[in-house]
Each structure stands twice: as structure tokens, then as C-alpha cells.
Amino acid sequence: RRLPLTALPALLLALLGQEGQPLALPWLLLGTELALDATGRPFLLLSAWLWLLAAWFAGRHLAGDPRPRQFFLFLLAAMAGNFGLIVAQDLVSFNVCFTLMSLSAYGLVIHRRDPAALRAGRIYLVLVILGEVAIFIGLIGLVYTAGGLLGLTPAGAAATPFSAFFLVGFAIKAGLPPLHFWLPLAHPAAPIPASSVLSGAMIKAGLLGWLRFLPPGESTLPEWGLLLLLLGLFAAFYGAVVGLRRNEPKTVLAWSSISQMGLITAGLGLGLAVPAAYPETLAAVQVYAVHHGLAKGALFLAVGVVGARALLAPARAERGTGGGWSPAGILLALGVLLPALSLAGAPGTSGFLAKGQLLAGGQAAIVLLLPAEGAGALWGPRLFSLLLSLSSVLTALLLIHFLALLGEKWRRPGENAAGPGPPAAAGSGAAGLLLPWGLLVISGLPLFWPLLLPAELLPTSAGGWAKHLGALAPILLALLLAGLIYGRELPYGRASRRERERPDQVGETIMAADDKLAGTAEEAGLLQIIAAWEAKWREGLRGVAAAGERRQRHLLEGLAEISRRVEERLASWSLAGCSCLLLIFLFFFGLL
Numbered sequence: 345r346r347l348p349l350t351a352l353p354a355l356l357l358a359l360l361g362q363e364g365q366p367l368a369l370p371w372l373l374l375g376t377e378l379a380l381d382a383t384g385r386p387f388l389l390l391s392a393w394l395w396l397l398a399a400w401f402a403g404r405h406l407a408g409d410p411r412p413r414q415f416f417l418f419l420l421a422a423m424a425g426n427f428g429l430i431v432a433q434d435l436v437s438f439n440v441c442f443t444l445m446s447l448s449a450y451g452l453v454i455h456r457r458d459p460a461a462l463r464a465g466r467i468y469l470v471l472v473i474l475g476e477v478a479i480f481i482g483l484i485g486l487v488y489t490a491g492g493l494l495g496l497t498p499a500g501a502a503a504t505p506f507s508a509f510f511l512v513g514f515a516i517k518a519g520l521p522p523l524h525f526w527l528p529l530a531h532p533a534a535p536i537p538a539s540s541v542l543s544g545a546m547i548k549a550g551l552l553g554w555l556r557f558l559p560p561g562e563s564t565l566p567e568w569g570l571l572l573l574l575l576g577l578f579a580a581f582y583g584a585v586v587g588l589r590r591n592e593p594k595t596v597l598a599w600s601s602i603s604q605m606g607l608i609t610a611g612l613g614l615g616l617a618v619p620a621a622y623p624e625t626l627a628a629v630q631v632y633a634v635h636h637g638l639a640k641g642a643l644f645l646a647v648g649v650v651g652a653r654a655l656l657a658p659a660r661a662e663r664g665t666g667g668g669w670s671p672a673g674i675l676l677a678l679g680v681l682l683p684a685l686s687l688a689g690a691p692g693t694s695g696f697l698a699k700g701q702l703l704a705g706g707q708a709a710i711v712l713l714l715p716a717e718g719a720g721a722l723w724g725p726r727l728f729s730l731l732l733s734l735s736s737v738l739t740a741l742l743l744i745h746f747l748a749l750l751g752e753k754w755r756r757p758g759e760n761a762a763g764p765g766p767p768a769a770a771g772s773g774a775a776g777l778l779l780p781w782g783l784l785v786i787s788g789l790p791l792f793w794p795l796l797l798p799a800e801l802l803p804t805s806a807g808g809w810a811k812h813l814g815a816l817a818p819i820l821l822a823l824l825l826a827g828l829i830y831g832r833e834l835p836y837g838r839a840s841r842r843e844r845e846r847p848d849q850v851g852e853t854i855m856a857a858d859d860k861l862a863g864t865a866e867e868a869g870l871l872q873i874i875a876a877w878e879a880k881w882r883e884g885l886r887g888v889a890a891a892g893e894r895r896q897r898h899l900l901e902g903l904a905e906i907s908r909r910v911e912e913r914l915a916s917w918s919l920a921g922c923s924c925l926l927l928i929f930l931f932f933f934g935l936l
Contacts, residue, residue, distance in 0.1 A: 347416060348400040354427045355392035358385055359795070366433060373440065377433040384430045386630045386797060387552050390637045391430065391545040393787065395423045397780040398641070402537035404776025405648050411455065415535065418451030426545055430552065435483050438556070442479065442549060446472045446517070449546060452538035453530045464529035471526045475516035482509035482557065510557040511568060518550030519602045520609055521579050528590070531598035536648035539594055543601045544641035548633050551605075554612060555626070560619035572613030577731060579606025584738035588745055593647050593753065596746045597640065600739070604636045604687065607735060611702050614709035621709035627801050628698075628705035634797060635698035638788035639683040643746070645781040646680045650754050652777055679785045684747060686788055688740040688819050691812040694790050700811065703732055733818055740822030 357380060366379035380388065399419065406412050425445030432438040450472065454465035485506025512523075519527045527547075531539045558568065580603050587599030608629055615625030686693040707725040714724045786792065793802060 347403055347420075348396045350420060351392050351396035351399060351423060351427075354388060355396060357431075358388040358392055361385075373436045375434065376437045378428075378431045378437070379433045380431060381433075383555055383626075383630075384552070386634050386801060387548055388427065388430045389797070390548065390634045391426050391541075394541055394545045394637060394641050394784075395426070397784050398537040398541045398645075399423075400780040401540075401645055401648065401777060402535070405537055405652075406535060409535075411457075414451065415455050415538075418448045418455075419538070421445075421448035422452065422541070422546065426541075426549065429549060435487065439480065439483055442553070443476055445546060445549065446476065449538075449542065452542070453534045455535055455538070456533060458533075460529075461533035464526070464533040468526045468530050471516050471523065475513040478509040478513035478516075479553070482506045482513060485509070486557070507558055507568075510553065511572075514550040514553035514557075515575075516550070517547065517553070518609065519547055519579075519605050520550075520575055521582060521602070521606075524579070524583075524602050527602055528595050528598045531601075531644075532592055532594045536594075536644055536651070539597075540641040540644035543597065543644060544637040547601060547605060548637060551608060551612070551629070551633060555629075558616060560616055560622040566617045569613045569616030569618070572616065573610050574613075576606045576608070576610030576613055579603060579609065580731075580735045581738060582606075584735065584742045587742045588738075591749060593746055593749045594644065596742065596749065597643055597647075600687070600742055600746070601636075601640055603735070603739060603742070604640070607702065607732070608632050608636070611706055614706050614713070618709040618712045621705065621712050624708055625705040628701040631797065631801055632698040632702050635686065635694045635788070638784065639686045639695065642683040642781065642784045642788060643680070643687075645777075645784060646683070647750065649676065649679075649777055649781055650750055679782060680747065680750065682785055683788055684743040685819075688743055688822070689736050689815050690819055691815050692790070694788055694793065696812075696815050697790055697793075699732065699736070699815070703729060706732075733814075736815075736818035737822050737825070740819045741825055744822060744826045 361380045363380050363382060363385065366377050369376040369378070399416075402415070402419065406415060409415065422445050425441045425443070425448060428441030429438050429445060432441055450465055450469050453468050454461045489506070516523045516526075527543075531542065534542060554572075583599045583601075583603030583606060587596050587603065590596050590599060611625050611629045611632065615622040615629070618625075682693070686695040689695040689699045706728050710724040710728055787795075
């Protein structure tokens with residue numbers, strides 16, 4: 345019951361703490377320095393609020409779990425690492441806290457201990473170690489080029505040739521393709537409270553790492569910013585398209601996180617490519633990160649609430665059918681619909697404001713990036729706006745797909761929508777699930793943004809009617825496409841599973857390509873190929889070791905044979921008698 349209070353100090357610091365007042369601990373590590381700055385405050389607000397509500401939810405959701413202490417131990421360790429890396433102002437503390445968070449999350453991923461969780465944990469651990477090695481090399485290079493610098497400057501560390509390792513290392517945590525495939529495996533395997541903080545808070549550590557170690561300036565390579573822009577736009581569309589081919593709610597949300605983090609990465613890439621527009625794009629990226637964390641955390645917890653339908657609606661669970669809408673059912677439906685509409689960018693939601701700010705910042709950067717004369721200056725901002733609108737259509741279609749899957753699991757009797765493991769919230773009250781989830785849903789409304797965002801990051805205006813209609817158009821188009829794709833019946837209503845999962849040619853190709861990369865297809869994937877190479881390498885090493893052992897055994901046997909023959913000669917009476925006479929002679933010679 346007291347577990348959520350562990351996140352309260354970080355929340356109070358983010359709300360009431362003053363920036364620019366470091367806490368120096370020279371006795372810790374190589375000299376630890378902690379401080380709250382303008383870059384880290386939104387991340388600390390988001391993370392503290394999410395961890396508090398997720399821990400509250402977990403206390404009820406895992407009431408019947410056989411290993412609750414292990415889960416909460418890893419949860420607290422990951423939370424401590426998440427808070428520490430946000431306020432760390434020196435390289436060593438940042439690296440230690442980032443590693444603590446990443447490795448502790450492994451315990452959350454494998455908590456169920458079933459084959460799927462263990463496999464997801466292995467893949468996650470391999471990528472985490474690769475990312476940690478890349479980040480460590482970048483830190484060593486940063487210290488080397490800066491002449492022993494251990495602390496972060498207020499504007500971030502200077503760009504170096506080693507910054508490419510930061511680009512790769514933090515891309516793994518941010519789920520940027522082609523290093524993304526741990527996300528769709530880890531989210532379905534982890535318990536729902538862990539999935540909410542994995543997607544809402546911990547994935548943002550990759551974004552914060554980029555903001556710390558890839559600052560804009562003359563020494564920053566603009567090509568890196570353009571690379572992030574292209575990879576981000578690719579992830580925005582790729583994640584949504586592949587997510588439409590999945591049929592498990594948490595997996596769909598994982599692909600949605602890849603898509604949404606792609607939009608954030610694209611905005612950051614524009615800021616790095618155009619340093620003059622970086623302050624505006626930085627504010628847009630921070631606002632979008634907070635919006636996505638709140639909405640995605642609420643949707644993950646909604647899966648757990650639906651999984652506890654036997655607790656929330658016993659009569660419905662026994663009948664297995666609806667029987668009409670009750671006031672509680674309407675509130676639950678609104679609680680699921682509000683964050684979904686927010687992610688789709690519906691007017692009046694936080695997603696509408698966040699996407700509007702991201703669009704404005706991106707267009708301003710593109711105007712400065714392209715030459716003032718020519719068609720590029722005219723069509724560049726329009727193309728960026730068109731790409732964001734198309735991504736909004738895919739996001740809305742993906743969320744319709746998610747809501748249909750969630751509705752089917754609510755109607756299906758005898759199945760726990762929360763995933764494998766013990767029944768959700770067994771033996772506990774419904775309030776322990778509904779209150780934290782409801783607070784998270786409400787906190788995502790723009791009305792409460794002044795409490796979760798600094799004043800300088802709050803959007804100034806929402807735009808006129810044209811912008812509202814423009815934001816509503818992708819949702820309406822997605823509804824039309826959903827009707828055309830699934831036919832006149834609602835998706836996942838009476839259609840058979842074989843009809844629902846009948847893929848089109850393009851979707852099947854993309855889905856097979858991703859399965860090939862992640863190693864989830866029947867054929868050997870990338871990780872299986874690497875494992876086969878490792879097995880052959882180990883087999884070769886074992887052969888070399890066996891040959892060495894045979895040579896060593898032959899050498900020892902030869903030495904033993906020589907020693908045996910020498911002992912036989914020394915043990916003969918003639919040699920022993922001569923040796924005794926020689927010793928007696930030497931003894932008397934010494935006396936004389």
C-alpha cells in the first residue's frame with residue numbers, strides 16, 4: 345500500500361523544485377552532481393506521475409501473483425534508475441542510473457517466467473547490452489575529447505565523432521527501427537503495470553539521452569538530424585502498418601509506441617538539422633513526449649481494467665454478454681476512448697495541441713532548412729503537414745483496431761485480457777484499479793496540463809475552426825477506411841477469426857519482413873542467425889580447447905613416463921650405494 349509513496353518525492357521535486365541548484369556528492373562514485381534543469385523537468389513530471397499510478401495499480405493487479413516481491417523489487421530499482429538519469433548532471437551518474445533502469449526492466453519483462461516471457465527477456469537483454477556498450481563507448485570518447493570532462497554542461501555535452509554511438513545506443517531504448525523489435529515482444533510478456541511505464545516513461549529515456557548528448561550547434565553534424573528525421577518518419581508509418589496486422593491489444597499498443605516515438609524522433613531530427621529552430625522543436629518534442637506518455641500509460645492500464653471484468657461486472661462476466669449499457673460501463677468506455685482520441689489528435693484533446701505544436705515547429709525548421717527560393721520552400725512545409733496527417737489517419741485506424749480487440753476481449757467469457765498469469769486484481773477491490781487508471785486518464789486532458797508542464801511549454805492557442813476540422817478529418821477518414829476494410833459489420837463482431845486475419849498482399853509482406861527481422865517467423869530470423877553463428881563459434885572453440893587438452897595430456901603422460909624411469913634408476917642398489925659413498929666422502933672432505 346505504501347509503494348506508490350516512493351515516487352512522491354520525485355513528483356514534488358518536479359512540481360516545486362527550483363532549477364539550477366545542484367546537489368554535489370563528491371564522495372559518491374567519481375563525484376556525483378544532481379540537479380533539476382529545464383530539459384529534465386517535463387520528463388521527471390511525466391515519469392514520477394506514471395510510476396506513482398502504475399505502482400498503485402500494480403498493488404491491486406498483482407494481488408494474486410505468486411511472485412509479488414520480486415516484481416516490486418525490480419519495479420523500485422527501475423524507478424530509481426529512471427529518476428536518477430533525469431536529474432544526473434555528470435556522465436558517471438547518468439550511465440549508472442541508465443544501466444540500473446535498463447537491467448532492472450529485464451526482471452519486469454520475464455516476471456511471468458513462461459517461454460514467451462523468457463524469450464522476450466533474452467532478446468531484450470541482448471539489445472540492452474549492445475546499447476549499453478555503445479553508450480559507454482560514446483561516454484569514453486566524450487571524456488577523451490573533452491580532456492577529462494565528467495560533468496554535463498548546461499546546454500549538454502559537445503558533439504564529438506563518438507556521438508554516433510549515442511545515436512545508436514539511445515535508439516535501442518527509444519524503439520527506433522531497425523532496433524525496435526524488443527518492444528513488441530517485451531510488452532505482451534511484461535505485466536500490465538510494467539508495460540505502462542515501459543512505454544510511457546522508460547522509453548523516453550532514449551529521447552532524453554539524445555537531448556543530453558546530441559545538442560545542436562556548429563559542431564553537430566546536420567546529416568545526423570536528417571537521418572533521425574527519415575528514420576522517424578519511417579517508424580511513424582511502419583509501426584502503424586505492422587500494428588494493424590497484430591491481434592493482441594498490448595502488442596498493438598507496442599507498435600503504436602514505435603509509431604508515436606517515430607514522430608517525436610522526426611521532430612528532434614529537424615531540430616538537430618536546423619539549430620536555429622531547435623528551441624521551438626525542443627518544446628514541441630517535450631510536449632509530445634508528455635502527451636504520449638500519459639495517453640499510452642492510460643491505454644495499457646485500460647487493458648488491465650478490461651481483464652478484471654469479472655471483478656468490475658460479475659453479472660456480465662457470468663453471462664458472457666452485454667445486456668445493455670450501465671453508467672459504470674459508459675464511464676469505462678469513456679476512460680478507454682479519451683486517451684485513444686488523444687493519440688489520434690482529436691480536437692479538444694492533448695494530442696491535438698501536441699501535434700499542432702509539433703507541426704508548427706517542424707514547418708519552421710523546414711523553412712530554414714530549405715533554400716528561400718525555389719519550389720522546396722513552398723512545398724516542404726506542406727509535405728511535412730501531409731505526412732503528419734497521413735500518420736494521424738494510420739494512428740486512428742490502429743486505435744480503432746485496438747478498441748475492437750479490447751471490446752472483443754470484454755465480451756468473450758472465461759478469458760483474462762490482462763495476459764498470462766493470475767487473474768487480474770484477484771482478491772482486491774475494484775477501486776485499486778479504477779482510481780489510478782481514472783486519475784491517469786483525467787491528467788491527460790488539456791485542462792490539467794498546467795500542473796504537468798512548465799509555463800513556457802504550454803501551447804498558447806489551439807487554432808481556429810479550420811484547424812479543428814483538419815484534425816477531425818483523419819479520424820473520420822480512418823472510420824471510413826475501417827468500414828471499407830472490415831465490411832459492413834463491425835470488426836471482430838461476428839466474423840470468424842480466419843476471416844479477420846486474412847491479410848492483404850502488402851500487409852502480409854510487411855508483416856513477414858518484420859517477423860523475419862525479429863525472429864518470430866517459422867524461418868530463421870536475424871537473432872536465430874546470430875545464435876547459429878555463436879553456436880558454430882563456440883563449437884570451434886570447444887574443438888580448439890579439446891585439441892589443446894589432448895596435447896597437454898600427451899605432454900604430461902610423457903613427463904610422467906620420464907619421471908618414472910628416472911625414479912627406477914635412482915632406486916637401484918648400485919646407484920644408491922654409490923650415492924651414499926659419495927655423500928660420506930663429501931662429508932669428511934668438509935670436516936677437513
